[in-house]
Amino acid sequence: MTGPASPSVVIVGAGPTGVTAAALLALYGVDSLILERWDDIYPQPRAVHLDDEIYRILGKLGIADDFAAISRPALGLQVIEGDGRILARFERSPDTAVNGYPQANLFDQPALERLLRNRVAELPLATLRSGAEVVGLTCSGTVGDPITIDVRDVASGIIEQISTRFVLGCDGANSLVRKAIGATMRDLRFEQHWLVVDVDTTADLRQWDGVHxxxxxxxxxxxxRIGPTRYRWEFRLLPGETADDFSGIESLLPLLKPWTGSTPAADLHLIRCAGYTFRAQIADHWQHGGAFLLGDAAHLTPPFIGQGMGAGLRDAYNLCWKLAAVLHGQRRPDTFLATYQQERRPHALAMIRSAMLIGFAMTGGGMAGSAFRTAALPRASKIPGIGRAATTSETPRLRPSALIARSRRPRALEGTLCPNLRVDDRRRLDDVTLGYTVITLDPPEPGDRRYWSAFPATIVQVDGNSDLGRRLARGRNRAALVRPDGTVRAGATSLARLAMIV
Structure with missing residues (x-):
């Protein structure tokens, strides 16, 4: 597909973040063109985990049931010593949690990417153009000015120019868009070299169905275990080792044996064995005019809390509804779009630092670190940072911005992700609307209805005894305004007071 000559949004990169952004924009009524260098999905497994907050995004795209069919809920995390002794176990229920989905979910990334691409193919406003390499980008620092993109057709070598209002750089760690807007990566001083091993086997390994x-x-x-017959191991490489030292299943058996036991090598099909460098980095700025950075182009997260891919989907969820509001003429662009970096960068940085903390707590410090783990991990749920990250999927609240009100009230909801709880016997919050939602415990007056209709926002009255009603009241609110990305923008003691705040 060639795509429109002047799309409203051009997305560079068709990984999970880019394709999710295209699908969200289409659902918000915005056309986009995805430009992807490669002809098809990268076939090897990479990311293997997403939490219930990210699952909600898949639900908004309409592929939650499809994802359930290709994933498996994980039972949590256990930390073990070399002799197999369990130091600590942090369990997560495989049942539906407050966000409407299991808290921890394991999957094969190529299978998820296929679901995302299939969904985009169903949406007329989203176009994916493969074999199209972006080789240049010209962007002023003013939102609304045209952006020119130089695109080389990989098959023919012909270079053409595309003009657009907005560009989303979803083009990975070596992002061309990041270079074009003059952004640089800040190194957070975390680097480890690991071996990643993916195996397919029908043998029953008889292991606890969580992360070890x-x-x-x-x-x-x-x-x-990431699927019925799919398994993932990751091992830290020792000084002097490389992935080439483990070129076949026989050389890997000494590492795998604590889990595979007496399973013969012939029953273990090696899908991939590759070396990876885990890094912690974040871009100094994520926007220049109408160009934005998302996913690995903006941040790199060590994998210890399974938030690498999910961070990119959070970026898309935060930004796309804002772009739609600007393109539909509902909001002025400058302040509105500046909230993307204001909200997402501190959140991403907090998650990166949490991953670094968990990584050190689980793997660092040599003999001293090992002694610390033996003594402290059985009580780790009480250690700030470690306990929260290991035992819950809840992520930090977003900081106040032009789209998140400040509040000094105890247990304030502002900046938190509103739980996807039931609003009645049949529906959860995410089933109600794609746009702004006002949740209220009190019947709206005619004036309330006129105001929020013009905003625009859908009013949902909930019973004080419902799950969502009790959550609202716990923050000492009678009403709350929830953004299209599920974030609570403001809470108040009444609908009238809520209108005054926003």
Whole structure:
């Protein structure tokens, strides 16, 4: 597909973040063109985990049931020593949680990417153009000015120019868009070299169905079952080692044996064995005029809390409804769009630092670190940072911005993700609307209806005894305004007071 000559939004990169952004924009009524260098999905597994907050985004795209069919809820995380002794276990229920989905979910990334691309193919406003390499980008620092993109057709070598109002740089760690807007990565001083092993086997390994973190001063490692017959191991490479030292299943068996036991090598089909460098980095700025950075182009997260891919989907969810509001003429662009970096960068940085903390707590410090884990991990749920990250999928609240009110009230809801709880016997919050939602415990007056209709926002009255009603009242609110991305913009003691705040 060639796509429109002057799309409203051009998305560079058709990974999970880029395709999710295109689908969201289409649902918000905005046309977009995705430009992707490669002809098809990268076939090897990479990301393997997403939480219930990210699952909600898939639900908004209409593929939650499809994702359920290709994923498996994980039971949580356990930390083990080299001899197999369990130091700590942090369990997560595989049942539906407050966001409407299991808290931890394991999957094969190519399968998820296929679901996302299939969904985009169903949406007339989203176009994916493969074999199209972006080789240049010219962007002023003013939102609304045209952006020119130079695109090379990989098959023919012909270069053409495309003009657009907005560009989303979803083009990964080596982002051309990041270079074009003059952004640089800030190194957070975390670098580890790991071996990633993916195996397919019909053998029953008889292991606990959660994530196993091997905390051993000889070699740190991770194990998880990601599908009916698919398994993932990650091992930290020792000084002097490379992935080439583990070129076949026989050379890997000494590492895998604590989990595979007596399973013969012939029954273990090696899908991939590759070396990866885990880094922690974040771009100094994420926007220049109408160009934005998302996903790995904006941040790199060590994998210890399984938030790498999910961070990119959070970026798309935060930004796309804002772009739609600007393109539809509902909001002025400058202040409105500046909230993307104001909200997302501190959140992404907090998650990166949490991953670094967990990574060190699980794998770092040599003998001293090993002694710390032996003594402290059984009580780790009480250690700030470590306990919250290991035992809950809840992520930090977003900081106040032009789209998130300040509040000094105890247990304030502002900046938090409103739980996807039931509003009645049949529906959860995410089933109600795609746009702004006003949740109220009190019947709206005619004036309230006129005001929020013009805003525009859908009013949902909930019973004080419902799950959502009790959550609202817990923050000492009678009403709250929830943004299209599920974030609580403001809470108030009445609908009239809520209108005054926003």
């Amino acid at each position: 973190q091997l905390s051993d001063r000889g070699r740190a490692g991770t194990y998880m």
